[in-house]
Amino acid sequence: MADAIFSLEGVSFAYPGGRAVLAGVDLGIGEGEFVLVRGPSGAGKSTLLRLLNGLLVPAAGVVRFRGRPLATYDPTRLRRRVVYLQQTPVMAEGTVGDNLLLPFRFRSSDRAAPPAADELAGLLAAVRLDGVGLEDAADRLSVGQRQRLALIRALLLGPEALLLDEPTAALDPESRQVVEERLVALHRERGVTVVLVTHAGEAPAGVRPRVLWVEGGAVRERAAGRGCAEGVGT
Secondary structure, eight states: OTTEEEEEEEEEEEOTTSOEEEEEEEEEEETTOEEEEEOSTTSSHHHHHHHHTTSSOOSEEEEEETTEEGGGSOHHHHHHHEEEEOSSOOOOSSBHHHHHHGGGGSTTOOOSSOOOHHHHHHHHHHTTOTTSOTTSBGGGSOHHHHHHHHHHHHHHTOOSEEEEESTTTTOOHHHHHHHHHHHHHHHHHHOOEEEEEOOOSSOOTTOOOEEEEEETTEEEEEOOOGGGTTTTOO
């Protein structure tokens, strides 16, 4: 794939003492694609995401980002460009504002100055967190609020790709809708590549995604079908 942002070439991976989770996988993910990753529990969906930003290293083969092996990138800078959001977001001790500004306190930050308070407040309102203040304690937020806060923090990094591991699985319907709307807007307006692990039967409204099925050590293409779900399963 000439315009691939990610490529896997003969990638295999196994956890210590276990069978191969992925075996000889060849895969390309194009620039600006919206990709749903599905498959049975324990099949390797989360493993695939972690391989894409270097949190895991393949036992064989090579993973590339924009044509370069991941091993050639500075890990911290790579993970600002390829942001991974896990299912249960981690909040640092402190306020909501502290958590949003956390990435700008590292030397690897490429942004000259952190966003101002009014910009942060606007971002909170955009994901329907207008009732949450920057001085509120982050550890008192609900799971849905934390997930939205983690998404804002990721967007402030200006990522080229977002890797999301079941980000809406534990959310109430309103929170799920807000998160999905922001992902779709990010994809459509900024052209960010989105790779989303999900068990949901339907894709977020507004996108017609590419669907990958992970099972038996392989990653296969699945037709999205009507409603972006036919032929995929849950």
